[in-house]
Amino acid sequence: MLKQLRAIVGEENVSDDLADRYIYGSDASIHQSSPSVVVRPGSIKEIQEILRFANREKIPVVPRGAGTGESGSAVPLDGGIVLDLKRMDKILEIRPQDMFCRVEPGVINDELNRELKPYGFFFPPTPASGKVCTIGGMIANNASGMRAIKYGATRDAVLGLKVVLANGDLVRMGTSTIIQASGYQLERLMVGSEGTLGVMVEATLRLKPLPEERAVGRALFYELSQAGDAVSKIITEGIVPSALELMDEVAIKSVNKALKAGLPEVEALILFECDGIKASFNHEIQKIKKICEDCGAFDIIISDNPEEMEKLWEVRSSIFPATSMYKEDRIRATLAEDITVPVSRLPELVEGIHRIARENGIIIGTYGHAGEGLIHTAFLVNPRVSDEWDRTRKAVDEVFALVQHLGGTTSGEHGIGISKAPYFKKERKELLELMRGIKKVFDPHNILNPHKLMDAPEDFFTATKLRYPVKERR
Numbered sequence: 001m002l003k004q005l006r007a008i009v010g011e012e013n014v015s016d017d018l019a020d021r022y023i024y025g026s027d028a029s030i031h032q033s034s035p036s037v038v039v040r041p042g043s044i045k046e047i048q049e050i051l052r053f054a055n056r057e058k059i060p061v062v063p064r065g066a067g068t069g070e071s072g073s074a075v076p077l078d079g080g081i082v083l084d085l086k087r088m089d090k091i092l093e094i095r096p097q098d099m100f101c102r103v104e105p106g107v108i109n110d111e112l113n114r115e116l117k118p119y120g121f122f123f124p125p126t127p128a129s130g131k132v133c134t135i136g137g138m139i140a141n142n143a144s145g146m147r148a149i150k151y152g153a154t155r156d157a158v159l160g161l162k163v164v165l166a167n168g169d170l171v172r173m174g175t176s177t178i179i180q181a182s183g184y185q186l187e188r189l190m191v192g193s194e195g196t197l198g199v200m201v202e203a204t205l206r207l208k209p210l211p212e213e214r215a216v217g218r219a220l221f222y223e224l225s226q227a228g229d230a231v232s233k234i235i236t237e238g239i240v241p242s243a244l245e246l247m248d249e250v251a252i253k254s255v256n257k258a259l260k261a262g263l264p265e266v267e268a269l270i271l272f273e274c275d276g277i278k279a280s281f282n283h284e285i286q287k288i289k290k291i292c293e294d295c296g297a298f299d300i301i302i303s304d305n306p307e308e309m310e311k312l313w314e315v316r317s318s319i320f321p322a323t324s325m326y327k328e329d330r331i332r333a334t335l336a337e338d339i340t341v342p343v344s345r346l347p348e349l350v351e352g353i354h355r356i357a358r359e360n361g362i363i364i365g366t367y368g369h370a371g372e373g374l375i376h377t378a379f380l381v382n383p384r385v386s387d388e389w390d391r392t393r394k395a396v397d398e399v400f401a402l403v404q405h406l407g408g409t410t411s412g413e414h415g416i417g418i419s420k421a422p423y424f425k426k427e428r429k430e431l432l433e434l435m436r437g438i439k440k441v442f443d444p445h446n447i448l449n450p451h452k453l454m455d456a457p458e459d460f461f462t463a464t465k466l467r468y469p470v471k472e473r474r
């Protein structure tokens with residue numbers, strides 16, 4: 001296998017080094033399962049040759065961007081080849097007159113936006129991992145972020161794709177036009193496919209004009225339920241902010257510790273942003289302020305000063321790493337981390353999660369894109385206490401049951417991977433056979449990221465090694 005792969009991409013772009021295999025055996029999830037080899041192709045032709053070879057020899061292939069996925073979708077459960085796409089990082093074309101750009105899959109989100117800025121356009125999904133995550137990974141996971149409430153998720157920005165299929169054939173899906181009604185929208189099927197249907201080698205992405213101005217606000221609440229009510233009321237009023245985020249006490253205390261942010265340690269805060277032309281969004285900002293006050297908010301700050309706005313958002317974008325510092329003996333385990341419900345059910349979801357944490361004697365921080373009904377849960381676990389893992393597993397089951405009860409979904413933006421698969425299978429049970437049929441058409445030998453989504457193992461805790469020791473240290 002090594003000989004064949006080296007002949008395709010060159011000696012320096014193939015590695016079976018133990019350290020590489022270890023690193024490429026994990027992402028930002030709790031899972032670990034090493035590949036046999038890491039391959040770094042530099043062209044579509046090389047990817048086609050790799051897939052022709054793997055398909056013939058029935059070797060699993062897992063495409064990989066930056067490995068920031070939080071549910072294990074890039075973890076190679078069956079070993080085989082990890083296809084690292086980061087060398088494919090060219091922006092091929094920017095066409096503001098047609099509102100699209102064409103990029104290779106390894107382009108990094110923030111770098112694309114840096115290049116688009118002088119043209120007065122941007123690529124709207126804004127994942128908090130934007131500094132490192134790739135366009136290919138974003139499409140495969142249907143990533144989104146805090147601006148999805150106004151500008152949509154990655155799926156809304158994908159106009160066309162070039163895809164290498166499992167047998168090595170190169171196909172073009174979609175168009176370069178803003179609208180199209182030409183039959184099955186297969187490019188949409190690729191969105192959220194998590195590397196199981198083909199390798200995306202080029203994307204045509206819809207761009208949006210950069211808003212001229214913006215303003216950011218922050219409101220503090222003594223009680224979490226007051227913040228939940230404020231979010232619901234803002235949406236019911238028909239206001240569409242460009243971001244509406246919630247943070248609970250664990251998230252606030254975590255950023256205070258990590259950043260010395262000096263925030264009052266109340267039960268909740270919300271951050272909101274409106275953009276466009278100041279004269280029109282000022283009215284919306286004032287309406288949001290009034291709703292927050294009516295719901296009991298205090299110390300409301302509003303700013304359109306770039307430095308102050310940056311500072312207000314820094315608090316939010318630091319939560320993920322900051323929660324790992326909440327208590328010295330705890331790590332943050334990514335479990336149930338992007339559950340999503342209809343916005344009106346958000347207060348019940350957040351209160352329910354806190355009840356589940358109390359009843360199971362564990363710590364769960366909550367924060368997220370409240371305006372989209374998405375809550376990130378930070379399970380803060382002491383991995384050396386096995387009893388704590390047992391209580392965590394029970395709590396995860398209960399959180400997902402609550403989400404189903406509230407009419408929500410298993411994943412709002414991070415995808416299914418390994419750790420959400422059992423719950424996804426329950427949620428979509430009548431569609432699983434249909435999905436298996438689609439997979440068979442695209443990938444008859446099941447080489448592309450096998451055992452994910454509808455075919456993932458039932459018990460995600462035992463499906464792979466966990467990245468942390470489970471037993472109490474003696």
Ligand SMILES: Cc1cc2nc3c(=O)[nH]c(=O)nc-3n(C[C@H](O)[C@H](O)[C@H](O)COP(=O)(O)OP(=O)(O)OC[C@H]3O[C@@H](n4cnc5c(N)ncnc54)[C@H](O)[C@@H]3O)c2cc1C
Nearest residue numbers: 065066067068069073128134136137138140143144195200
């Ligand atoms: C700190 C932090 C913050 C985050 N914040 C957000 C957030 O705000 N919003 C959000 O949506 N997500 C967020 N995430 C999750 C993650 O960053 C996103 O899911 C991101 O889109 C993954 O991109 P990646 O390049 O790292 O993909 P990877 O993790 O490498 O891969 C993800 C999936 O895509 C597949 N894949 C990758 N490239 C291709 C390709 N070219 N063709 C076919 N399949 C491919 C892989 O096989 C895998 O199934 C966050 C993660 C972290 C660690």
